[in-house]
Amino acid sequence: MTNTDLTTVTLPRLSDSDDESVIVFWHKSVGDEVKQGDVLVEVQTAKAVNEIEAPADGILTNIHIARGDVASVGNVLAEIEAGTSQSAGQTSETAKQNFVKASPRVRKIAKELGVNLADVSPTGPNGRPTEEDVRQFAEQPAETKTETSQQKHRVIATPSVRKYARSKGVNIDDVQGMGGNGRITGDDIDHHIKLKQSASLSDESKAISLSSEKDSRIEVEKMSITRKAISAAMTHSKQTIPHVTHFSQAEVSELVRLRHSWNETAVGNITYLPFIIKALVQTLKKHRLLNASIREETDEVVYKYFYNIGIAVQTEDGLLVPVIKDCDQKSVIGLAEELHELTEKARAGNLSAADMKDGTCTISNIGSAKGSWFTPVIHHPETAILGVGMIEKQPVVKDNDIVIGQVMPLSLSYDHRLIDGAAAQHALNDLKASLENPAKLFMELI
Template identity: 35%
Template sequence: MAFEYELPDVGEGVAEGEIVAWHVSVGDHVDEDEVLAEIETDKAVVDLPSPVAGTIQELHAEEGDVVPVRSVVVTIDVDGGTDDAEGTADASGEPEAGSGGETATEAAGSEEPSVADGRVFAPPNVRRLARELGVEITAVDGSGPSGRITEADVRAAAEGDDEGTTERSDGEETTGRERTSSGDGQRKSAVKRRSDTERRSATGRRTNGESASADAADRERTLAVPATRKVAREHEVDIDEVPTEKERDGEAFVEPEDIERYVEARESAEVGASVESAEASAEGRPAETTAESEVTAESTAAGTGDRPVSTEPYRGIRRTIGTQMQTSSQTIPHATHHDTATVDDLVEARAELKPRAEDRGISLTYMPFVLKALVAGLKEYPIMNTELDEEAEEILYKEYYNVGIAVATDAGLMVPVVENVDQKGLLDLASEVNELAEKARNREIAPAEMRGGTFTVTNFGAIGGEYATPIINHPETGILGLGAIEQRPVAENGEVVARETLPLSLSIDHRVIDGAEAAQFTNTVIEYLENPTLLLLE
């Protein structure tokens, strides 16, 4: 039976997804729950597991294509007739709970119900970890609810595999990272790779410059975080060809700087080839035509006259950010209040507490201090912790304090939310902020972790700068921008002295908040930042 698998509705308002990479080709046999592709939405990158076991008949989208939800993405010839397909996915192609077709919401940690047919229950992030560590997911015992497999289960299985090797039936030794296929007695990866002629990058054709790739690696498997793979796609680089000396769990591990070095070497080789071609032309010798020269010619032809241009699709997270910023700027009349806090005592307090935090494995930044001072200000001026319901014509006062932290990532600006800031200590906040920021940068953050904010903080000073006009995260009514903490001249008792100062930029929704309230709120925040012992009261 031919089963047409539609891109499931992953919720959270997502209407489409981009095919980042196919893990299968036409003719490949796949098992139920085996990952078919990586899908990038405007929320996150998620795996697309197969709801049935069978043979791939047709792929209906190319890598880099944007596919609407409920569009057919792959046709599978189901093993054993119709019985395997029925009950696993409904007529719309949407996976049922526990079928392996987890959505982005399930990847965030929702429990999967118990099913008595022996299927493996593990969310996409756990399956991805299993692939990176070379663990056969079907051999892992789940310790979670209803036998659900957790990251800890996978890591424990990986550590157990590393203790020794097992002997294959043919007498050869193999490590636990080699995964068994079904039925042929041989060991191979559960995720089949395309042949070299079939593989291509998600953003375009691969170039064929032998001189450029003379020092390239030739691996069958490479570990890398999603952000690194995005860099590889942007540069049209096969990540398996990028040289690296780094390893993780015994496998080659590539980071963005490895890709940059490889691209620089490739470009240098291309320049050398161009020079050789010019010399050959001057001497009357024919020059070889390479794929690189064809690509360069196409790029130049696509330009404006003598001014070549390149393009980048406006979609995914970048488009979501743009839409949100446009809605905010067009809906909210922004007003920005600037001020400066003198924070010598804060700098000293953090310096004193930082070693103690490191002893507990926590990196203590200034952000937890700012969050506590911010909540003190929000409690004193509740108008800052509001939302304007335009349809009901009501101002909603929120009596909880969930603060969004703007994080710059390779994919754009993301805003993870730290919930119930008023109920947490400095070290708890530091640990949570660090964890959320890392998950955002690695594109592993769940949509639920970016919802429910009541106020936002953006730290542009970490990159450089003093003041700005931050755009409010609609439908909130305020956002606080932080400049860089540096020594600056301050007038004291008629003299100019050097003091550690923190520039602050507060943008408000002027429909709801007056300038006087913004100034008073900022003064309260400054009071707590300049006197960090007051934070003990919060």
């Protein structure tokens, strides 16, 4: 038997703003033979579902992150071993022995009880542990569990990994290794810590959960994969970026008249968004910090001289953000056509990763839901997001007279690490002026 080469499959960065993805579906199982380019797994970010391919030929020996779980960029998703057909066959058998097959419910119970499935003696079909197996193991005295664990689990770990475990206060004998032949890695230590934390939180909430589920007025529903991805993205943005939001309003009677005249002559019905995009791009050209990003690992500011505007679109599965590229080079009609195409793709669930990457600033239009001012969440790593409310007739003062005007609410959230309050207000003032005087704004590329 020849020596085998191990190839790790890691989660790549699928977009500038997504640091985490949810595992949607594994196309291959442990022990399967794979070819380079085969689709191994589908993962979902807050934006889209992406396929990850096998980087090499071989046997899939380990799957580290199960369906429905969240993975961070750089996490090892799986391992592939390559070699002769003889070694591959033996590797396949070893992998099948090391990987514990169990239903999602059994895995959940094991997680809640802090049980390592590798230590459980299975009695279910095809050698799978059952719920009862897990509960019986959890009820055993600690001495019995230790004996069982030592009998079934020989620790394989490098000195550096053992040192890392000690630094984290982890007993390495309690850790399930997911590497070749059960080898324990630093990722396994981190995963073990997360399991313990989850079990602790589960114990605290168990009494509330049990009493709640008995109440017919309460319904408990598992988060969808899309919602879980959105949740991770929103949490990351709010935890990373110190948000500040400024509010204003624009009197857009001229814009209302301009749009009306366009729709009388143009094919189709152009919404206000293409006009707002052009006004925003003009503002970004003057206030470049709103079109920049922070490279956090090196404390650098990245200035971008292209204008890719993300548009938040509400779908049945949640909020998605397709991106219109190079908006400064497109006409109002061109923007309207691309906006319509991307919106339809979003609602049909057909957006690709390319449709949702490389945004530089985002617009969230709550006006379609009859909203006004709000505090939109910045689409990391962008530094600003514009919230637009519904245009309403309101009394305004013009030339010392009170008249009925068309008023558009504006909400600008920005990254206070990079943008100061006065700078943000100047940008919002310029945006307001552009929307209130659209004839000058749209003299070119209309």
